[in-house]
Amino acid sequence: MRGILADTVSEMVDRKMVWVYSGVALLGLLAILVTRSVEMQFQTEGLNMQAMNELWSPRLWLYNKFMYYMVFLSVLVTAGLIPNMLSKGRVDFYLSKPLSRRQHLLTKMAAVWMVYGGLMVLIMILVGSVGAWAFGAVDTGLGYIVLSNLLAFFIWLVVTTFAGVWSSSAPMSILAVFLMWILQQILSWHDAFSELIDSPFWGKLVDVFYYVVPKTIEISEATLRLAGGNPVDWMPFYTSVAFALVLMYVTVFMFNRKDY
Template sequence: MKLLAIIQLTFRESWAKKTFVAFFGLSTLVCLLFIFALNLDIVDGLKSSVSLFGKEIPELVEIRELVLGIESALAVFLFTGGLFMSLFATSGLITSFLRSGNIELIISKPLSRFQILLGRYLGAVSIVAFNVFYLVLFSWLILSIKTGIWNWGFLLSGIMIVLTFAILYALMTFLSVVINSAAFSLMITYAILFFSPLLLQRDRIYALLSGKIYGVLLDGLYYFLPKTTELADITRLLVQGSAVTSWMALWSSILFGIFMFGVSSYIFSRKNF
């Protein structure tokens, strides 16, 4: 119950800052778009004519191909734009409760520092999870009811997106506790998102490097940091119902998140306020 109180406090702060409202409003807008702007006329049970905002696409489209295309596009949008917006919107939640005046009041409560930090972390993850699952679930229901195609893999994309956010937010939590700067922690996290595709293509970069040590460094960064590019690819494969050949990117990224939060908790528990 004490942990739940910290999570509720985080929700209330997000609501007061209109962060939660903005998330929810954008998610609702996308759902309304699917309800009113996208019209499908099923032909022979296999193909469909498509109209968006009243403008009809001249070609008939395979229904399953259409559904997978729309759901894949939405999953990609949530994984890229959704993650960027979520990280930006929640970047200040750790540093705000570390402010002088706030933190002294919070740590005076009968809670361990681990519970305090975990509650704040889970509060931020819960805010994002609520909005992601709200958008994924309702858009899935709308598309499935309209087309009769129930693609369960699309629901798994919501889990992947929330997991990826939780992993990246563990890094932001660590940086916020150490540096106490929301802007700096956000920039570092964005940088990892930006460099993830480059680290995946590190074999091509080796030829440009003058020393073997740089190749070892690149390999070290690749295996240590969260592999967001591969996580995005796993998300796409789940939506499309394709086989995932390797889960290494997922479990190694989860281990990174656990490690970052563990270090954050240790530093926070020993910090003087």
């Protein structure tokens, strides 16, 4: 585990990802300062920010959106890691180690999740600390935002790993992410589609697809409600986790059967 973890860290450093995430952290800090400036302007004009925050918390929304886009960035920059591991010559190096194929794949996935997820957590701690100083308040809901987005990152990592094992291609892994994201957008309107479709069979099929496909977009929306202390529909969470676990099993099975 430590060897694969060290290899993943080395890949991140070699690809200059530390500088990329440093730039992202800087953008987050600038967003905090801009939001604080806007809030001060509202207070100067006599607007009641407390009343506004009861309906919608700009800070929590900002934190959630910021980490949502960090997850999106992390999914894109890690999409090629599994295909790279399976490239000719490199896969022989990995498979020569005294580990089963299943252990190799799961350990690599865990290493990617830990390294890039840990980097996102560090950035959120920095941004949250500056936000607490700027706004004079600690947002306790920030922990829910971090945990939920790490879960979303895990789900996307399973999708890119499946595409990477199936195709051994980084572009195909990225394409799989965009196709899944588009499918999520379409299926979020499944109730409207069911009403428009006359056939009960096709209407039920749309509903089945809605419950099967992961719902990271809805998880992000539910996370904001959770962080704000509002009631949450947990269905997007457990159906998405179930999808990820099943797809991970299929990916391991496929990896064990492939000839490298």
